[in-house]
Amino acid sequence: MSLLVVGSVAFDAIESPYGKEERIIGGAATYFAVAASFFSHVNLVGIVGDDFSKKDEAIFRGRRIDTAGLERASGKCFFWAGRYLQNLNERVTLTTELNVFADFNPKLPEKYKDSQYVFLANIAPNLQRGVLHQVKKRPKLIALDTMNYWIERTPEDLKETLKHVDILVINDSETRQLSNEHNLLRAAKHIFKMGPSALVVKRGEYGAMLVDKNGVFCVPAFPLEEPHDPTGAGDAFAGGFMGYLAGADKKNDAALRRAMVYGTVMGSFTVEEFGPRRLTRLNPKEIHARARHILKLSQFKL
Ligand code: AMP
Numbered sequence: 001m002s003l004l005v006v007g008s009v010a011f012d013a014i015e016s017p018y019g020k021e022e023r024i025i026g027g028a029a030t031y032f033a034v035a036a037s038f039f040s041h042v043n044l045v046g047i048v049g050d051d052f053s054k055k056d057e058a059i060f061r062g063r064r065i066d067t068a069g070l071e072r073a074s075g076k077c078f079f080w081a082g083r084y085l086q087n088l089n090e091r092v093t094l095t096t097e098l099n100v101f102a103d104f105n106p107k108l109p110e111k112y113k114d115s116q117y118v119f120l121a122n123i124a125p126n127l128q129r130g131v132l133h134q135v136k137k138r139p140k141l142i143a144l145d146t147m148n149y150w151i152e153r154t155p156e157d158l159k160e161t162l163k164h165v166d167i168l169v170i171n172d173s174e175t176r177q178l179s180n181e182h183n184l185l186r187a188a189k190h191i192f193k194m195g196p197s198a199l200v201v202k203r204g205e206y207g208a209m210l211v212d213k214n215g216v217f218c219v220p221a222f223p224l225e226e227p228h229d230p231t232g233a234g235d236a237f238a239g240g241f242m243g244y245l246a247g248a249d250k251k252n253d254a255a256l257r258r259a260m261v262y263g264t265v266m267g268s269f270t271v272e273e274f275g276p277r278r279l280t281r282l283n284p285k286e287i288h289a290r291a292r293h294i295l296k297l298s299q300f301k302l
Pocket residue numbers: 008010011012025026027028079080096122123124147149150230231232233234235236
């Protein structure tokens with residue numbers, strides 16, 4: 001089943017206690033598409049500037065990623081700079097330059113319009129909605145990610161977009177900010193009233209939690225001794241999660257649980273190196289081995 005993603009394709013500047021990158025390819029849709037392409041065909045919608053070279057585009061080549069929806073405009077790519085503190089769980093955004101994103105008006109190529117699985121990655125909520133309007137039939141599953149930037153700047157737009165969404169995939173601080181609830185279960189109840197029927201909370205080194213009508217399902221983070229850069233881990237999580245569901249063409253409880261594990265696996269590889277480097281070198285064997293390891297991590301007898 002084809003999976004559509006809209007989101008940022010960017011250049012990032014990243015500082016962590018483990019090093020520094022001045023300009024590395026990033027963006028939510030980039031991490032998502034590369035991660036999801038291990039499980040499913042991906043239709044990518046985004047925009048890049050004329051500073052995005054053929055060499056940069058190579059990140060999508062040789063994978064199951066269709067870039068017909070990646071528009072080129074004159075100007076510069078979206079640029080984001082962030083710094084991680086010692087524990088890697090906290091980060092400060094130093095710069096957000098929308099650049100070509102400021103005037104972006106996503107247009108879906110005809111062949112994308114019947115995508116059955118849709119992921120609205122982190123991008124302005126009105127653009128996320130603009131993409132949904134162009135999809136012909138109601139997709140089987142629509143998931144959305146967002147961040148404090150949009151929760152603070154465009155709350156009404158975000159609320160409007162959320163009405164059309166099945167699964168909200170966000171981190172814990174964004175969950176609290178969006179719902180005004182500290183407790184994540186209470187936050188989930190609040191969010192269900194906004195539209196989504198399921199909430200996936202990404203909790204960094206504490207793993208991920210799914211809340212829906214079936215209850216709560218938790219996956220621990222894969223323990224890593226030397227994480228280097230958490231940038232994009234959330235998007236790669238979403239890529240593994242949605243990629244698995246689209247590839248299996250299922251959204252029942254068992255599939256959602258497996259999707260949570262594959263999301264966790266893709267996030268864990270991402271943090272091992274700066275930017276999307278580790279993700280681009282992955283192979284399916286490594287992915288499945290890590291999924292089995294996660295199963296072992298949380299199994300016990302009573
Ligand atoms: P994550 O670490 O999963 O939150 O995602 C990091 C990626 O999101 C980086 O590669 C950034 O380029 C991108 N990003 C950061 N801020 C924004 C924003 N306001 N809108 C869209 N993408 C963003």
